[in-house]
Amino acid sequence: MAPPTPSPDAPGVKFQAFLAEGSFSLQVCDGCGTQIFFPRTLCPSCGSRALTWKKASGEGTVYSTTTVRQKPERGGDYNVSIVELAEGARMMSRVEGVEPAAVTIGMAVTAVIATDDAGPLVVFRPAEGGGA
Amino acid sequence: MSASDLRCKAAFVGAGLAGMGLAPGYTHLDILGEAVAAALEDAGIDKSEVDGLFTANMDNILPTLVVGEYLGIRPKVALGTNTGGNSFVDHALWAAMALEQGLCNVAVICYGSVARTGGSAAPDQPPYEMRYRPREPISSYAFAAARHMHEYGTTREDLASVAVSARKWAAKNPLAFARDPLSVEDVLASRMISDPLSLLDCCLVTDGAGAVVMVRADRARDARQSPVYLLGCATAQTHRQISQMPDLTVTPAAESGPRAFQMAGLKPADVDVLQLYDAFTINVLLFLEDLGFCKKGEAGALVAGGAIAPGGDLPVNTNGGGLACVHPGMYGIFTLVEGITQLRGAGGERQVEGAEVALCHGNGGLLSCQTTALLGAASVL
Numbered sequence: 001m002a003p004p005t006p007s008p009d010a011p012g013v014k015f016q017a018f019l020a021e022g023s024f025s026l027q028v029c030d031g032c033g034t035q036i037f038f039p040r041t042l043c044p045s046c047g048s049r050a051l052t053w054k055k056a057s058g059e060g061t062v063y064s065t066t067t068v069r070q071k072p073e074r075g076g077d078y079n080v081s082i083v084e085l086a087e088g089a090r091m092m093s094r095v096e097g098v099e100p101a102a103v104t105i106g107m108a109v110t111a112v113i114a115t116d117d118a119g120p121l122v123v124f125r126p127a128e129g130g131g132a
Numbered sequence: 133m134s135a136s137d138l139r140c141k142a143a144f145v146g147a148g149l150a151g152m153g154l155a156p157g158y159t160h161l162d163i164l165g166e167a168v169a170a171a172l173e174d175a176g177i178d179k180s181e182v183d184g185l186f187t188a189n190m191d192n193i194l195p196t197l198v199v200g201e202y203l204g205i206r207p208k209v210a211l212g213t214n215t216g217g218n219s220f221v222d223h224a225l226w227a228a229m230a231l232e233q234g235l236c237n238v239a240v241i242c243y244g245s246v247a248r249t250g251g252s253a254a255p256d257q258p259p260y261e262m263r264y265r266p267r268e269p270i271s272s273y274a275f276a277a278a279r280h281m282h283e284y285g286t287t288r289e290d291l292a293s294v295a296v297s298a299r300k301w302a303a304k305n306p307l308a309f310a311r312d313p314l315s316v317e318d319v320l321a322s323r324m325i326s327d328p329l330s331l332l333d334c335c336l337v338t339d340g341a342g343a344v345v346m347v348r349a350d351r352a353r354d355a356r357q358s359p360v361y362l363l364g365c366a367t368a369q370t371h372r373q374i375s376q377m378p379d380l381t382v383t384p385a386a387e388s389g390p391r392a393f394q395m396a397g398l399k400p401a402d403v404d405v406l407q408l409y410d411a412f413t414i415n416v417l418l419f420l421e422d423l424g425f426c427k428k429g430e431a432g433a434l435v436a437g438g439a440i441a442p443g444g445d446l447p448v449n450t451n452g453g454g455l456a457c458v459h460p461g462m463y464g465i466f467t468l469v470e471g472i473t474q475l476r477g478a479g480g481e482r483q484v485e486g487a488e489v490a491l492c493h494g495n496g497g498l499l500s501c502q503t504t505a506l507l508g509a510a511s512v513l
Contacts, residue, residue, distance in 0.1 A: 080265065
């Protein structure tokens with residue numbers, strides 16, 4: 001028997017569907033205005049179930065960062081960062097387009113949608129003209 | 133009614149270790165069994181009396197059933213709360229409650245792992261983070277270290293002094309795994325894993341098992357060993373995934389510590405010896421600050437000055453800790469065993485003279501969940 005079709009309203013399904021359409025969207029709580037990451041079924045701040053999907057500005061700041069060291073033959077060093085979005089949520093991601101060692105705490109970054117084996121995902125690039 | 137009602141109502145009367153370092157061919161249950169047997173022998177209590185079982189591990193989804201079956205114990209009270217490596221310190225509070233309520237009479241808290249020789253299952257990874265390939269758990273602690281350095285000017289040398297201090301203590305402990313001298317330069321020169329943490333900023337991966345036995349205070353008075361009383365114990369949690377930690381430089385220890393001290397009626401200055409869950413060097417800095425032994429941002433200078441090493445004012449991880457003694461994946465039980473050892477005055481070459489109050493602090497997950505326990509010798513009652 002085929003597995004049941006995932007509900008398009010399931011938070012994780014919806015998040016990925018937006019990304020597939022080229023939109024980085026997150027839930028915002030109708031009750032308290034909290035921007036929510038990761039997607040879920042209630043507001044982790046106030047408990048409200050009234051959540052509205054809104055396109056994120058994509059602007060953010062590097063809250064912390066690390067270079068994961070890896071041998072060149074396995075792909076070399078790469079960046080992993082925690083980004084604080086302008087609207088408040090924090091998410092793990094990576095900053096692309098610069099050397100891993102050049103990513104610094106406080107750097108202004110902008111979201112772009114990339115893809116990996118599992119489909120579209122949000123990564124960041126240094127903000128245009130934002131310097132650090 | 134308050135948490136303080138449980139102060140000194142239960143005591144540790146037995147402690148045991150087994151399979152420390154390498155236990156090739158043994159399963160995690162084999163060395164856990166040895167540790168429990170050693171703890172019961174230490175307490176002079178027969179296994180048939182054990183009716184409270186508290187255990188967790190990374191190998192079994194149903195740990196109390198698996199461990200109960202192996203030990204041949206059919207407990208009246210069993211609890212397998214798993215919040216990571218702090219679980220066993222947290223279990224002490226629940227054991228004290230179960231004992232005080234008469235739900236059980238003899239409680240055993242136990243753990244074993246053969247992470248070094250037998251490998252171990254990787255825990256489930258958070259789906260929204262794993263796609264970015266953080267090298268967990270190291271990268272999560274690296275994020276905290278990087279942020280601490282950014283906000284407070286903490287240096288890699290400060291972090292390295294935690295590892296150096298651990299080795300100095302380990303040199304005094306015959307059961308410790310890494311006893312060779314270590315310098316700050318050695319730590320700085322070790323292979324970088326996830327900036328700013330290098331190999332020697334990370335704990336050992338060893339085998340090892342530990343167990344402790346708890347009874348009500350009235351029974352403890354007649355115990356074979358000097359009883360060690362549970363004065364205070366509290367747990368706090370904030371997150372599972374590191375990106376959801378509210379502030380990378382403030383752990384839930386900032387909440388568990390004050391609650392444990394309040395329950396015990398003590399303050400940081402009353403503590404003689406500290407066992408702080410040192411999965412990574414940054415942990416010790418964060419916990420010294422969050423538990424009130426120095427101000428936020430000042431722990432780097434404190435450890436660099438030698439305060440936590442042998443001869444310092446603030447003896448930390450007297451067994452060598454997870455960095456130099458033993459770390460099979462969940463270190464919490466070993467903080468209790470070493471705290472008990474110190475309060476019995478049985479620390480041998482590493483004994484902190486006159487130690488009457490020990491702080492045993494467990495860390496779970498990715499700085500996610502913290503338990504602070506305060507233990508006292510009979511002299512502080």
